[in-house]
Amino acid sequence: MALPSPNLDDRRFQQFVDDAKRYIQQRAPEWTDHNVSDPGVTLVETVAHMADQIVYRLNRVPEKNHLAFLDLVGITLFPPSAARTDLTFWLAAPQDDPVVLPTGTEVATVRTESEEGVVFATERKLAVVPCSLGHVVVQHTGEPVQDHTTDLDEGKDLLCFNEAPRPGDCLLLGLTAAVPHCAVALTLDSRVDGVGVDPRQPPLVWEAWTEDGWTACEVDRDGTGGLNRPGEVVLHVPGTHAVSRAGGQEAGWLRCRVTEPLANQPFYTTSPTVRSAAAFTIGGTTSAVHADTVTDEALGESTGIPGQRLRLAHAPVVAGDPAVLLQTADHDGWSDWSVVPHFAASGPQDRHITLDAATGEIAFGPAVREPDGSLRQYGAVPPKGAVIRARRYRTGGGRAGNVARGAIQVLRGSVPYVASVANREAATGGVDGETVEEAKVRAPITLRAQERAVTLRDYEELARRAAPETARITCLPGEEGEHGSYAVRVLVVPQAVPDPGGRLRFEQLVPDDALLDRITRHLDERRLIGTRLAVGPPFYQGVTVVATLHAFRGADTDRVRKQAHDALYRHLDPLTGGIGGTGWKFGRPVQAGEVFAVLQRVPGVELVDEVLLHPADPLTGKRGEATDRIDLDAPSLVFSFDHRVRVIGDGS
Numbered sequence: 001m002a003l004p005s006p007n008l009d010d011r012r013f014q015q016f017v018d019d020a021k022r023y024i025q026q027r028a029p030e031w032t033d034h035n036v037s038d039p040g041v042t043l044v045e046t047v048a049h050m051a052d053q054i055v056y057r058l059n060r061v062p063e064k065n066h067l068a069f070l071d072l073v074g075i076t077l078f079p080p081s082a083a084r085t086d087l088t089f090w091l092a093a094p095q096d097d098p099v100v101l102p103t104g105t106e107v108a109t110v111r112t113e114s115e116e117g118v119v120f121a122t123e124r125k126l127a128v129v130p131c132s133l134g135h136v137v138v139q140h141t142g143e144p145v146q147d148h149t150t151d152l153d154e155g156k157d158l159l160c161f162n163e164a165p166r167p168g169d170c171l172l173l174g175l176t177a178a179v180p181h182c183a184v185a186l187t188l189d190s191r192v193d194g195v196g197v198d199p200r201q202p203p204l205v206w207e208a209w210t211e212d213g214w215t216a217c218e219v220d221r222d223g224t225g226g227l228n229r230p231g232e233v234v235l236h237v238p239g240t241h242a243v244s245r246a247g248g249q250e251a252g253w254l255r256c257r258v259t260e261p262l263a264n265q266p267f268y269t270t271s272p273t274v275r276s277a278a279a280f281t282i283g284g285t286t287s288a289v290h291a292d293t294v295t296d297e298a299l300g301e302s303t304g305i306p307g308q309r310l311r312l313a314h315a316p317v318v319a320g321d322p323a324v325l326l327q328t329a330d331h332d333g334w335s336d337w338s339v340v341p342h343f344a345a346s347g348p349q350d351r352h353i354t355l356d357a358a359t360g361e362i363a364f365g366p367a368v369r370e371p372d373g374s375l376r377q378y379g380a381v382p383p384k385g386a387v388i389r390a391r392r393y394r395t396g397g398g399r400a401g402n403v404a405r406g407a408i409q410v411l412r413g414s415v416p417y418v419a420s421v422a423n424r425e426a427a428t429g430g431v432d433g434e435t436v437e438e439a440k441v442r443a444p445i446t447l448r449a450q451e452r453a454v455t456l457r458d459y460e461e462l463a464r465r466a467a468p469e470t471a472r473i474t475c476l477p478g479e480e481g482e483h484g485s486y487a488v489r490v491l492v493v494p495q496a497v498p499d500p501g502g503r504l505r506f507e508q509l510v511p512d513d514a515l516l517d518r519i520t521r522h523l524d525e526r527r528l529i530g531t532r533l534a535v536g537p538p539f540y541q542g543v544t545v546v547a548t549l550h551a552f553r554g555a556d557t558d559r560v561r562k563q564a565h566d567a568l569y570r571h572l573d574p575l576t577g578g579i580g581g582t583g584w585k586f587g588r589p590v591q592a593g594e595v596f597a598v599l600q601r602v603p604g605v606e607l608v609d610e611v612l613l614h615p616a617d618p619l620t621g622k623r624g625e626a627t628d629r630i631d632l633d634a635p636s637l638v639f640s641f642d643h644r645v646r647v648i649g650d651g652s
Contacts, residue, residue, distance in 0.1 A: 202226020
């Protein structure tokens with residue numbers, strides 16, 4: 001329940017009037033006319049109205065007092081968190097020298113008439129390193145590598161794999177330099193020789209040699225159709241790409257490896273060939289955050305008194321490492337101070353401060369008088385007159401930074417040799433700061449749990465506190481056969497921003513390992529001894545709706561079909577779907593009758609003729625038999641997968 005507001009007087013206007021009339025009957029029984037027309041009653045009502053206003057204002061405890069009450073029990077407002085994404089900077093043309101983009105390079109979304117652009121800043125320096133192709137090596141499964149660089153230079157056709165390709169065959173391309181975080185274009189002149197694969201789904205994977213071994217590269221585009229035709233392959237190379245030795249040659253190695261075919265996936269009958277090849281760097285990728293960076297902000301001078309408090313000019317402060325770099329000046333120059341959650345473990349010589357990220361308030365350590373009368377200092381105190389400054393911190397954040405894939409495309413300043421910028425994935429992680437009302441709801445739960453997870457509700461609350469940027473978290477009892485005895489299963493649904501058109505991709509709903517590890521570590525420190533933790537994503541049950549609709553006479557069937565598709569994806573959405581629009585309920589079945597009602601409300605639909613539901617696997621795309629009900633287990637959510645809608649109009 002919410003933290004109640006103190007109600008110092010619950011009487012209202014009519015109660016004051018009634019109390020006054022009863023008092024009159026006791027003190028002046030000869031006064032018998034208590035109707036509203038009596039002048040005396042008019043005076044009574046006037047005074048009652050004034051008293052009602054006083055009581056109303058008395059009970060309106062201001063927000064500042066609520067914050068004080070919450071602060072007494074150790075409840076502070078959570079600050080907003082900033083959205084993050086990876087930005088790819090594309091060069092206008094390959095360069096001979098490295099192109100360096102400094103930390104803090106700003107980009108933004110497109111500004112419209114109604115909305116300002118959302119600004120992002122890079123978090124680290126990006127060096128776009130030039131490269132070229134130095135070596136070409138072929139390695140057949142179970143055989144040593146063979147260097148064919150000379151053959152390629154002489155214009156000979158080089159078999160990429162065995163004449164009859166086998167899984168594990170590799171074509172290795174050695175770059176003249178390691179290109180971490182870069183986008184590399186490979187221009188290949190291939191000759192098709194009865195290959196036999198599907199160019200849209202070749203059994204190939206591109207990899208780069210890194211400090212951890214071979215790591216998969218993200219393929220931006222493959223114009224060769226799996227080495228079936230001349231074209232260009234653009235790869236995003238991992239950030240740990242390193243120079244290594246293969247076939248006696250030292251280079252930054254990339255390789256194209258034949259993989260085991262999936263079910264019903266065509267495989268190579270004959271190896272493709274390469275007649276010529278080239279490589280060059282055309283871009284680079286770095287992380288960016290939706291926040292403004294503030295540097296060298298003067299905060300004043302030290303008073304030399306313990307417990308001094310200062311306030312940053314900009315709040316809230318976005319979490320970082322550190323959230324704020326505070327410095328003080330002394331005879332030895334500038335000294336750094338570390339941000340700690342509290343001063344309990346701070347000694348008199350420790351340069352520690354605390355930070356209220358929501359308000360931007362910085363506090364130095366206090367001095368506390370011990371029971372024996374001595375004075376103990378918690379944390380160091382800067383000398384009197386020392387200049388205090390915030391060397392660097394970030395401010396901003398919030399849900400506004402959660403923008404769709406491809407929305408960031410405006411360079412805020414001129415960057416030499418850079419033609420464009422884009423975010424290949426949506427920016428996620430932006431959460432608005434906590435309000436007082438939300439803190440009032442959270443306070444009783446926090447006081448009850450006391451940083452200890454006992455009930456399933458405790459696990460949910462603590463998991464949300466560890467990862468506030470998640471979209472949904474729920475906890476269920478673990479199954480003894482699968483998770484062991486006394487297990488708690490924590491299901492995590494990450495925040496996801498739909499692509500233009502309102503469609504979610506399945507990979508957006510799978511939480512990354514870093515998020516799951518953070519939640520696991522936070523809960524592991526607070527769980528009861530003997531309780532097992534199973535933290536992971538829910539099971540997503542794909543659902544395909546096949547429907548036939550009749551449109552009203554004169555209605556645009558294409559528009560009706562699009563609106564029907566949108567309605568289905570909107571309703572069968574794990575984040576914003578369901579009856580209340582707050583996300584599909586875990587374990588709730590999908591029924592054809594409910595889908596009927598959703599489609600019938602689409603503008604332009606006169607009749608919903610037929611609705612069939614097909615269970616589907618979002619990974620393989622395989623569909624099950626048609627049914628009118630799909631049941632979901634308790635740890636399951638629905639996922640819209642390739643709905644099919646037929647609209648019959650006048651001419652159909």
